[in-house]
Amino acid sequence: MEKPFKINFSSGISAQAIHINDENQISDALNKLGLRLGHPTIVLVGGAGGLSDEDLKNLSPIFWEVLAPIAETLKVNILDGGTDAGVMRLMGQARMKISANFPLIGIAARGTVILPDVESLDQEAAPLESHHTHFVLVPGDNWGDESPWLSQIATKLAKSAPSITVLINGGEIARKDVEHSLFDKRPVVVVAGSGRLADELAADGKDIPLIKIINLTDGLENIIELFRNLLKENYDE
Secondary structure, three states, X not given: OOOOEEEEOOOOOEEEEEEOOOHHHHHHHHHHOOOOOOOOEEXXXXXXXXXXXXXXXXXXXXXXXXXXXXXXXXXXEEEEOOEOOHHHHHHHHHHHHOOOOOOEEXXXXXXXXXXXXXXXXXXXXXXXXXXXXXXXXXXXXXXXXXXXXXXXXXXXXHOOOOEEEEXXXXXXXXXXXXHHHHXXXXXXXXXXXXXXXXXXXXXXXXXXXXXXXEEHHHOHHHHHHHHHHHHHOOOOO
């Protein structure tokens, strides 16, 4: 495993990053990045390029009024795919908007992303989101190769603290993310009304014990209370 390195974005912001090649390297990599283990953890999955500008506008309040403030007050780690698109972009912007300090960690297959100042010949590769604080770059050249890593890293990061997966919108890659979380026995909070996969699972997944459904029409206060309860359950700082 290589040493951590710095990613410098054109905005002047920088993030710490590390390459890993084997699941046995996860704990060591997290320690080398200086990340806080044993804290509540959110795995954020969902829509990326499939979200329209209107979708992004409608969904933004759940990021900067719910997820980012909760992460800040409860010292939560948030993990996602790390690219500058969809829910990952919204999460980065929300962290910036409230001037938060919680770790926002992108887990990306190295063949699918573009590092600043590094030329990529893959037209489908995506830039990293610049407001993330850390990146873990894992093996793979295809979208979805990062899915098992995302879940495993969340498990190592949370340790005995609560961890949940939050699904907002999403397509087939998000479906893989959800499957890995359920396999690892991580509760999945499905945000109904956010579209696509989330609405599908809200309709069809009601009988799956680990799936918890909230609706955008429930009101932000009720959504906040649910998240706080899930992240504080059996957890004592």
